[in-house]
Amino acid sequence: MASVKGAEVAKHNTKDSCWIVLDSKVYDVTSFLSRHPGGAAILLKQGGTDATNEFKKYHPLTYVNDLPPNSLLGPIDPHTFGQLRQPKPEKPTPAAEANAEKEVPHVSLCIATTDFETAAKAVLPHKSYVYASTSANYGLSHKGNLEDWNRITFRPRVMRDVGKVDMRRSILGYSSKYPFYISPMGTMGALHPGAEPEMVRGGVRKGCHLVISTASTKQNEAIMESYVAEQHRLNDASPSKLFFQFYMPADRNRAIDLLHRVKRAGYKALWITVDTPVLGKRTADRVLQAEEALAVGVEEEPTAAWEAGHENPLVPSIGGRVVGGFLSPHTTWEDLAWIKKEWKGPIVLKGIQCAEDAKLALEYGCAGILLSNHGGRQLHSAPSALMTLLEIRTYCPEIIGKLEIYVDGGLRDGTDVLKALCLGATAVGVGRPFLYALAAYGSKGVERCVDILADELQIGMGLLGITSLDQVRPEMVNASRLLNRMWRPEVSGPKSRL
Numbered sequence: 001m002a003s004v005k006g007a008e009v010a011k012h013n014t015k016d017s018c019w020i021v022l023d024s025k026v027y028d029v030t031s032f033l034s035r036h037p038g039g040a041a042i043l044l045k046q047g048g049t050d051a052t053n054e055f056k057k058y059h060p061l062t063y064v065n066d067l068p069p070n071s072l073l074g075p076i077d078p079h080t081f082g083q084l085r086q087p088k089p090e091k092p093t094p095a096a097e098a099n100a101e102k103e104v105p106h107v108s109l110c111i112a113t114t115d116f117e118t119a120a121k122a123v124l125p126h127k128s129y130v131y132a133s134t135s136a137n138y139g140l141s142h143k144g145n146l147e148d149w150n151r152i153t154f155r156p157r158v159m160r161d162v163g164k165v166d167m168r169r170s171i172l173g174y175s176s177k178y179p180f181y182i183s184p185m186g187t188m189g190a191l192h193p194g195a196e197p198e199m200v201r202g203g204v205r206k207g208c209h210l211v212i213s214t215a216s217t218k219q220n221e222a223i224m225e226s227y228v229a230e231q232h233r234l235n236d237a238s239p240s241k242l243f244f245q246f247y248m249p250a251d252r253n254r255a256i257d258l259l260h261r262v263k264r265a266g267y268k269a270l271w272i273t274v275d276t277p278v279l280g281k282r283t284a285d286r287v288l289q290a291e292e293a294l295a296v297g298v299e300e301e302p303t304a305a306w307e308a309g310h311e312n313p314l315v316p317s318i319g320g321r322v323v324g325g326f327l328s329p330h331t332t333w334e335d336l337a338w339i340k341k342e343w344k345g346p347i348v349l350k351g352i353q354c355a356e357d358a359k360l361a362l363e364y365g366c367a368g369i370l371l372s373n374h375g376g377r378q379l380h381s382a383p384s385a386l387m388t389l390l391e392i393r394t395y396c397p398e399i400i401g402k403l404e405i406y407v408d409g410g411l412r413d414g415t416d417v418l419k420a421l422c423l424g425a426t427a428v429g430v431g432r433p434f435l436y437a438l439a440a441y442g443s444k445g446v447e448r449c450v451d452i453l454a455d456e457l458q459i460g461m462g463l464l465g466i467t468s469l470d471q472v473r474p475e476m477v478n479a480s481r482l483l484n485r486m487w488r489p490e491v492s493g494p495k496s497r498l
């Protein structure tokens with residue numbers, strides 16, 4: 001294939017003809033513009049440029065194989081890189097602009113997990129901060145997550161010897177140094193150039209388990225390699241394990257292929273996300289997309305149709321657009337049979353939001369459930385994980401102890417982990433605080449975030465009067481305020497079971 005000159009590439013930067021360079025090869029992406037799940041605007045901005053670095057923030061290089069056939073025009077003439085268009089630098093957040101001259105505070109000045117958000121906001125491009133912080137509709141589910149932790153108080157016991165406190169917990173049979181883990185979050189490359197491997201390094205150094213997202217910037221094999229390399233550096237001393245979060249591709253063969261790859265790579269359990277048959281309305285993302293599209297003159301782009309498409313499956317990652325082939329809205333409980341057959345390992349359902357589905361998960365042989373509303377990014381006015389946990393205690397307590405119960409959403413203080421554990425949870429997932437810590441400080445921030453949560457937890461255990469997590473009991477918390485708001489069946493008469 002003949003090489004293409006940079007000056008020629010530079011001319012093609014409109015929606016009628018858009019060429020980009022990726023990994024020293026020139027692609028014509030014109031016909032792909034309206035189909036790009038991340039939107040046409042982001043590609044148009046790169047028209048006529050070398051988009052490799054920008055691309056790598058979001059995608060593994062193998063994504064180029066998903067371009068329509070004949071998109072590849074040839075290698076770029078290596079002497080002509082200088083003739084390419086230069087893209088405009090990304091807009092920083094207003095906070096980042098105001099802080100342009102300042103450095104982020106030293107990591108040791110982060111004392112609470114919420115400090116990471118301030119630091120991240122000051123360094124991140126606006127788009128990346130929006131991606132991490134966005135929530136569904138006008139934010140009620142996310143707000144509810146944060147508030148419900150505050151609606152439970154402790155009933156501490158005093159004068160017990162709490163000189164030595166043990167925070168260890170087993171998660172799916174794998175010992176963890178803490179009763180919390182790092183939640184799966186997609187596209188970490190938008191937050192830090194080291195992406196998921198950087199997060200993994202921090203988690204492994206601290207002995208914390210991580211769940212890795214299907215929508216990761218890096219391929220699952222590369223992420224596992226970073227885990228193995230870090231373990232190697234530590235002489236395999238870290239108890240940390242990697243689990244895999246599964247967004248089921250619509251195409252069965254593609255789904256099976258992914259399961260096999262994940263298994264081969266060495267992930268210990270499959271966490272299937274079930275709260276995302278369609279992508280929630282990510283309001284802040286949509287505002288940004290609309291602004292970007294207007295800025296490059298593609299306001300006539302059929303964005304709404306991409307978002308509402310019925311035939312196309314959706315990717316519940318960032319941006320809120322339809323992604324052909326990435327997720328099936330048609331998934332049902334019956335699919336668990338073939339998934340189990342192909343996976344041959346423990347399965348956790350991520351995104352259970354009522355007692356009935358918790359019971360079903362046990363009936364279908366799941367090893368665990370994660371009570372979650374996806375960090376308030378999916379259904380508007382969804383129940384918090386704590387509320388669902390209370391429903392389970394009230395309507396199907398018999399399932400507690402028969403499968404592992406995880407909760408996530410809005411946890412910002414290590415002491416709060418104890419509330420969930422007292423009510424029967426196995427462990428708690430923590431999302432955004434780790435993402436912000438990664439954005440501002442890389443793996444050092446991730447380590448610091450683990451330390452902050454662990455410190456708070458340790459102090460909390462001592463003040464609650466316990467020395468190990470086997471000692472947590474429901475009577476150690478007062479959950480009456482939440483119980484008062486809990487769903488009750490509308491039938492009259494005694495009905496204590498569903």
Ligand code: HEM
Nearest residue numbers: 037038046051054055058063064066067315317318319323
């Ligand atoms: C060239 C072939 C490309 C393919 C096949 C492709 C594919 C995809 C897919 C499948 C998604 C949604 C799922 C995910 O987040 O993993 C996506 C989202 C996204 N892509 Fe691409 N992409 C391509 C090029 C690019 C380039 C060149 C850029 C940036 C320069 C880019 C930036 C983004 C962004 C920012 C999103 C997130 C959505 C948003 O924030 O609106 N992509 N792309």
Ligand SMILES: Cc1cc2nc3c(=O)[nH]c(=O)nc-3n(C[C@H](O)[C@H](O)[C@H](O)COP(=O)(O)O)c2cc1C
Nearest residue numbers: 132183184185186213273374375409410430431432
């Ligand atoms: C930026 C971001 C990306 C996420 N990506 C995924 C994902 O790819 N798969 C998934 O199952 N959950 C995803 N989640 C949800 C988290 O796994 C988790 O349920 C949630 O973040 C917990 O709430 P918290 O952020 O308030 O701690 C994402 C959350 C955020 C904030």
